[in-house]
Amino acid sequence: MTPDEFRRYGKQVIDWIADYQEKIESYPVLSQARPGDVLANLPAHPPEQGEGFEGVLADMDRVVMPGITHWQHPDFFAYFPSGASGPSILGDLLSAGLGVQGMLWATSPACTELETRVLDWFAELLGLPERFRSDGPGGGVIQDSASGAALAAVVAALHRADGGAAGRDGIARRHTLYVSSQTHSSLEKAARIAGIGAVNVRVVDVDPATLAMDPAHLDALLAEDAAAGALPVMVCATIGTTSTTAVDAVPAIGEVCRRHGVWLHVDAAYAGVAAVCPELRGINDGVAEYADSYVTNPHKWLLTNFDCTTMWVADREPLVGALSILPEYLRNQASASGEVIDYRDWQISLGRRFRALKLWSVIRWYGAEGLREHVRTGVRLAAGLASRIAADPAFALLEEPKLSLVCFRPRWDGLDGAEADAATLRLMERLNASGDLYLTHTKAGGRVLLRVAIGAAGTTGAHVDAAWRRIREETAALAAERTP
Template identity: 70%
Template sequence: MTRPEEPGRQHAGHMTPEEFREHGKRVVDWIADYLVDVEKCPVRSPARPGEVRSALPAHAPERGADFDAVLADMERIVLPGITHWQHPNFFAYFPANASGPAILGDLLSAGLGVQGMVWATSPACTELETVVVDWLAELLGLPGHFRTDGAGGGVIQDSASSAVLVALLAALHRVRKRTGSAPRPVRYTMYVSGQTHSSVERAGRICGVGTDNVRIVDVDPNTLAMDPRQLERLISADIAAGAVPVFVCATIGTTSTTAIDPVRAIGEICRSHDVWLHVDAAYAGVAAICPEMRWINDGVAEYADSYASNAHKWLLTNFDCGLLWVADRQPLIGALSALPEYLRNTASESGEVIDYRDWQVPLGRRFRALKLWSVIRWYGAEGLRAHIRAGIAMADEFAALVSADPNFEVLDPHHFGLVCFRPLWTETDPERADELTMRLMESLNDSGDMFLSHTKVRGRVVLRMAIGAPATGMSHVRAAWSRIRAVRSQFA
């Protein structure tokens, strides 16, 4: 059924600056009110499939409506279909922080409407980005060759998925330059563990390596970290079979359990076979802003060819803002550079500027650096460290509460803001026990009071409690634990 158009002033013209000022103030007030009241909302949207779509008109309106109608539909139709990632009881996935400074920085970026494909299209878009990626490299304790005034440099991607894709393209370019033209087709291989993010395998498919040539390396059964000895065996076997190993992805903080691969041991193997080492620290890498956490990057300085971490997860910067650093920018630029006549300009041809179009898959790029710059300026290093430390401390206390209860167990080790745990059941059949665990989680999530997710470890279902939203305090964590225990008792 086609819903009638909303009442209100009809128009077909551009929004005037005066109208923008009026409605813009209302939107900012709306966002501020939302952040204040988000805790009153059910964490997970109760919407059923198709419910939002059915509430919208089947066809685009012929005549424009006043912005009042847009905001009214926002509250009436859109908001009930939102899962509230900024809710203090959102524990399902790694945080997607949306802080005030980041939102305002994004608004400034949208208002400027910059298309920063090359330096000449907006010098500040490029140069502010080089500054903030260098700032963050320093704050994380990354090596000097990852800085833009070194051999490599940093760039803001949309996500770690794009980061691994361009890193793989750079690795393929480097190995092709090394091997030159081959008398027969070359079979390239790449290496991940069973805990590695699925985006790495997708990158292999996109780049033509193919799923069949993505090797799955065993993990240590206790730590779930990649086994370097098996990595060496797989690489050696592929070389003996005539393949060319091109890429290894080591993870610092896997998505499933935040396991940490032994980067140094993996790096030594990569160095001995001249294989590109990419370090995926999408979630956990920003923890190294705290000096006491920099141990997670052991081996990165000596061996990593590329390193990715997302500011939009745990560093108070709203999506999308993924960072990629490379130790040597030349393979990256060599893989991605293409200069049509309409983009030629004096600055680019001088070699004195960075054109970030050569550091990513798409040509166009938004002014993402503004929101990261706003966050770093507002919080400072001290404020960012305080946020990370608070998340770790709350996770530690939650793990202690779970460990003290004989009806639950914690999967150790946990290093960051994620705690994996599971209820213990009198049921001895593993499949039945896993079914009860899933029913427990679904009951908690359906209540609207909180939102958890699950994974499988050693074939068993475990629950994931991810802590890190700016609004989350220890009172929310303790209340969540009380609710988990209460619901578990109903299933006992």
């Protein structure tokens, strides 16, 4: 493809994306494709001769779009938001155009130093502690996901706990990792990959009312395991659990970790970005004093395309010590000088994209004020929806939302727990099949709950109102169907 051809087709691609954004509400939120539909429209064999790009764009409409669930649709309320905005898309395009492999400072100094500065900016925007800044003992890095960051944190904690013995000689004794029933599953996966083993992932009790980790039970488990000869490696506290946005008591958990000398990883994947708003920074209480590592995802609620997970460590030495391997072909004068950061040593993989460009673009386009307004809009819309649910006797609200996730269920008078849960799942399936909105569910207190996660860039009060109206209508229709 010549530069002139790239220019011509590139303009068509930009127009296609802009057109898609303009008409996104015309699509059903959830893809209506059945298993195998997309495959059936794709040739079984690759083309022998090259084809024009017009065919690719035509097949985007004919083949790809019917199989797309529209995560940027303003009526997408499932899971958590998956940010995508104009400046982020353009930043990602610049990254793709440059084609940088930023494994070392020397392989593109701008890739490294822009990331360092953007992570310092972002730490300032979130009110994170000075020790997370690049001019201190720690620093920040952009990971591919919170799952990848969890694995990096586990191996760093393991390195600190046993002085690097596991990385050098293999794990020779029992090591333990501590989570709650509400902790993201990526922590158990990280324990499996790191060699700790799922059997040594200890599940700490939670408060039945708040679903927050119980610090007293954590303390007892740590003491019990140490007395039995195990080496406790890491505790994961969560700020905004995936299920219900429960918030663990980081100050109390941090005191326990400090007393036992255990690494504290704080997973704030969804909720952490809310701290761009000064009035919401209370969610991070205890992070400055106790966290050894901290993660949040701009690619969820903060208008940045996947993948962009920001991770900070209070001390970079265990992370670099665990992950640094230097074959001859990577040796260079800049790295040997000790004056530069090589981010390959801060992540699991060697290669890395120029992800900082999209976060840099987002921060510069929106500014702190624009980012705060986006978060505040989500919080305000969630609070409004929760108030209407609480006022409706046909529904039960789990609790007042902490941020922009609302969890609730229909009451289903006359049905027992299992029957009511089944009815709630049928309601969700009917709502999703309609194409008008997309919800997911969770389970808390032994009951199935519907989740409404607000945060897409285009979602307004009108969209939330319409969703609530559809939920009420479909609930009433389902209830009427079972009435004799």
